[in-house]
Amino acid sequence: MFDKLFSPFTVKDMELKNRVVLPAMGTKFSGKTRNVTPTLIDYHVARVRGGSGLNIVEVCSIHTPSAPKGYLSISEDMYIPGLQRLTEAIHKAGGKAGLQLWQGSLAVGMDPDAQILLASDMEMSPGVTLPGISGEMIEEIIASYGKAAGRAVKAGFDCVEFHCAHNYLPHSFLSGGINHRTDEYGGSFENRAKFPLACIWAIRANIPEGMPLFMRIDAHDDYLENGLTIEDVITFCKLAKEAGVDVLDISRGNILTAGLKYEVPPVDIPHGFNIANAARIRRETGMTTIGVGRINTPELAEKILEEDQVDLVVIGRAQLADPEFCNKAKAGKTEEINYCVGCNQGCYDGFENKESLHITCLRNPAVGREAECKIVPTKKPEKVLIAGGGIAGLEAAIILKQRGHSPILCEASDRLGGQFLTAGEAPRKEEMKKAVISMGKKAERIGVDIRINTKVTGEMIQEMKPHTVINAIGAQPVIPPIPGVEQDFVIDSHAVLNGKSTGTGNIVVIGGGMVGMEVAEYLAEKGAKVTVLEMMKEFCADMGSTRKICVTENIRAAGITPVTEVKVTEIKKGVVIGEKHGDTVEFPCDAAVIAVGARKRDGSELKEACDRIGCGYFEVGDAVKARRAINATREAFDIAMLLD
Structure with missing residues (x-):
């Protein structure tokens, strides 16, 4: 071929x-x-x-x-x-x-x-x-x-x-x-x-x-x-x-x-x-x-x-x-190839980081650790319950299965992929969506026990009595305590990218980091006129340099208006109100989108259940702290390799 x-x-x-x-x-x-x-x-x-x-x-x-x-x-x-x-x-x-x-x-x-x-x-x-x-x-x-x-x-x-x-x-x-x-x-x-x-x-x-x-x-x-x-x-x-x-x-x-x-x-x-x-x-x-x-x-x-x-x-x-x-x-x-998704998180962003020891890869956490990361069969197969079918949960399930363990992957929603799938809905990120879908198919193909529409609970852990539980339930959007944030025309960025909420006309996106800018592009492609409000002096501050260049250029080409150093103080019907350099500023809108970050979901019930029955418990990816996908795959891989 x-x-x-x-x-x-x-x-x-x-x-x-x-x-x-x-x-x-x-x-x-x-x-x-x-x-x-x-x-x-x-x-x-x-x-x-x-x-x-x-x-x-x-x-x-x-x-x-x-x-x-x-x-x-x-x-x-x-x-x-x-x-x-x-x-x-x-x-x-x-x-x-x-x-x-x-x-x-x-x-x-x-x-x-x-x-x-x-x-x-x-x-x-x-x-x-x-x-x-x-x-x-x-x-x-x-x-x-x-x-x-x-x-x-x-x-x-x-x-x-x-x-x-x-x-x-x-x-x-x-x-x-x-x-x-x-x-x-x-x-x-x-x-x-x-x-x-x-x-x-x-x-x-x-x-x-x-x-x-x-x-x-x-x-x-x-x-x-x-x-x-x-x-x-x-x-x-x-x-x-x-x-x-x-x-x-x-x-x-x-x-x-x-x-x-x-x-x-x-x-x-x-x-x-x-x-x-x-x-x-x-x-x-x-x-x-x-x-x-x-x-x-x-x-x-x-x-x-x-x-x-x-x-x-x-x-x-x-x-x-x-x-x-x-x-x-x-x-x-x-179909077996783990394709590069052009994220640049490990091969370039990490290379720019003076604290980084060496390059790595979101898709392959073994880069630079080839000798120590060879997939070898376990001598003691164990039942491992994985809560969450995002990229971290899938990575853990695949490696565990390849080593001979019996992973059970439970996803609370009706589809695998988690936030990586959501990210893949943003403009020009189709490869990320394809990659995580491919991971799901691979997990199924090699025989991982996958259960969608299944939320892991403390009761399930007590009944199943697994050897180890891996908490990969991820994070959820932060909804800041801004007066008026509970109104119907205020929606969160994940709901927009997942197609559960739509916005037309004039839209104000609150938050100018990576997610905020990507949802702004997504909405602009659908014909909305978008303004992005960011508290910091620059937008896209959480992006690596190469992606930041590209996204900035596309933001300008799409006619999106980013406004920096704005602290949103209130949302009223048809207007987002903020403060900039001590002055009150207003931004009329038909809808407001919250994109100020994500916070780890509460996994205390899972940990407490594991403590009660004495089984192992690990948190990976955003279940530890909302970060980049490269952290999720690395932690999931390492834990899957750790279990003997």
């Missing part, structure tokens, strides 16, 4: 078993070091065994003073042994290994000890400007690329990739939107191209002729004045080909503008959004090309390849969500 996707492909002396590329995604698996760790090895081996054709190891620093902690480095010989252990493990598992050579420019600023190298002077804040690098430093970096490439050969990599995108240093030199130099490395396109071309020549001179050299490059610059056009990129790719590049890896995005949304595109961005660009660049350069951009189903990957748009496809976050993605797709078991 998917014959084109799983057909072999050869680039110079490197033979790939299929056309699937695991891209160089940052992981933080090196911890506070810059070395390969067993965690990183386990992560890559799991995906090679899962069928990945080529694993490109994440951004790897080529220059010691500018190498940030927590990222791999190949800037010194001392890093070769660790990288060699990684390539040996990948090869032993049947895969091929590439290494991405990287100088991060502004992005290394996450480590205060790393030297920030810029293509030209950049104002960081009023009165503070960082200088562009000197000609002497340019030569040092070029030489560092060459030496790093030589070390990659010694470490056993099958190919190397030159990172010339995402406003890292080579891209920053190439782009007129970033490079404002006035010397021989700035100004004209030819001058701006000198530095990245010199880096390519240095890399090519230090690797064997038969070793493929990849280049990751943006199709064009997004939201960047005087940035690269696709015509500029095509011209440069032709020059890069002459300098020794064999394969183009066509990406998008930069960290200076809203173009960030294309680097790790969330659910809001269409599938395959960058393929047309890659196809054009391939057509006009005649080069082997990799397509990138939310390719997370085998059907889409096969279609792109069958249409001869690109030669290889990046399937990245889809292999985070399910390391067995390739094997399942090849075997035709597409």
Whole structure:
């Protein structure tokens, strides 16, 4: 099945078993070091065994003073042994290994000890400007690329990739939107191209002729004045080909503008959004090309390849969500794949969080814990009662059943899915709805005892006498004590998204967090004129940066009016009254929607019943505290793995 996707492909002396590329995604698996760790090895081996054709190891620093902690480095010989252990493990598992050579420019600023190298002077804040690098430093970096490439050969990599995108240093030199130099490395396109071309020549001179050299490059610059056009990129790719590049890896995005949304595109961005660009660049350069951009189903990957748009496809976050993605797709078991939903909660939002140890995944809590999270049969099967059929309850039930326990999943409503299903009703979030429906079908398929319209009570627990009870009953909308909130024209956001309440005409949404903005979009799509009131100085404050960019843009496009720093004080018939900067403000409306958050449901009856009969009791997800879905799946998974 998917014959084109799983057909072999050869680039110079490197033979790939299929056309699937695991891209160089940052992981933080090196911890506070810059070395390969067993965690990183386990992560890559799991995906090679899962069928990945080529694993490109994440951004790897080529220059010691500018190498940030927590990222791999190949800037010194001392890093070769660790990288060699990684390539040996990948090869032993049947895969091929590439290494991405990287100088991060502004992005290394996450480590205060790393030297920030810029293509030209950049104002960081009023009165503070960082200088562009000197000609002497340019030569040092070029030489560092060459030496790093030589070390990659010694470490056993099958190919190397030159990172010339995402406003890292080579891209920053190439782009007129970033490079404002006035010397021989700035100004004209030819001058701006000198530095990245010199880096390519240095890399090519230090690797064997038969070793493929990849280049990751943006199709064009997004939201960047005087940035690269696709015509500029095509011209440069032709020059890069002459300098020794064999394969183009066509990406998008930069960290200076809203173009960030294309680097790790969330659910809001269409599938395959960058393929047309890659196809054009391939057509006009005649080069082997990799397509990138939310390719997370085998059907889409096969279609792109069958249409001869690109030669290889990046399937990245889809292999985070399910390391067995390739094997399942090849075997035709597409219903068994745990699909990426583009939430960005673990792979990017967590990566931005300085407190986060490493990336993870809402759909796959085992990311970064591959060795310790292998599903092994229990030696003592037990009856486990799960209260709540949302994403946490389903995750627990599936893992427990796979381990040989006997989970009984009870859902008080007439459908599985909980708040994740509700979230899937919001604009552009259909994938989330599909994912949780698929989880329900999987639980049923593998034999979980599912009982809908069944509320777990203390009496049920006493009669059933399970070994363990998992409380996954979730949260319910908070209804604040605002005078007038009890009126009929005041409705809650969950009721709106679930289709139980509707609003037309002028609608005021009270609460400008993620749920408030999503319900605002939902209502605007149905023709309502929507105003959103938020107490804080900004709306969407609880969203990760990439989703926030997308939702903000869509809010503006939909004509929704967000008003910040408003405290709602009263709701009267036809008007919401608030206070802003000490003044009274009024917002006429036909309906008001409450979207100020959620509060955990009371599970005290369940806990007390468990205490009476001496059975185990755990709370997971929103039953602990209303949070993000990634917390729910992680806790449910861990508890299901904990039971012996």
